Amino acid sequence: MTGTRVAQMNHVERFRAVMGFLGVDRLPRWEWAMWWDQTIDRWRGEGLPARCQSVFDISQYFGLDPYMQ
Known part of the structure; x- marks a missing residue:
């Protein structure tokens, strides 16, 4: 995400956006x-x-x- 403001998302919206190469409010938690x-x-x-x-x-x-x- 560069220069685009995205409204605050919940964790499901955030994950789906990342998987769809869309803008997010922040990166989701991903732990391994x-x-x-x-x-x-x-x-x-x-x-x-x-x-x-x-x-x-x-x-x-x-x-x-x-x-x-």
Whole structure:
């Protein structure tokens, strides 16, 4: 997306737009990292609140798209 403003989208609209090579408000969350545990350890060292214990808590804390498989 270059120079075009797109209204805020929900996660389904965002995913469909990306798959259709259309403009999006931001890139969707797309995770396949095998080093997730190391990422969480680092974030904890950088101040991630102790209440963030699960991937769901972390997603909500950072305002990420819903975590679904």
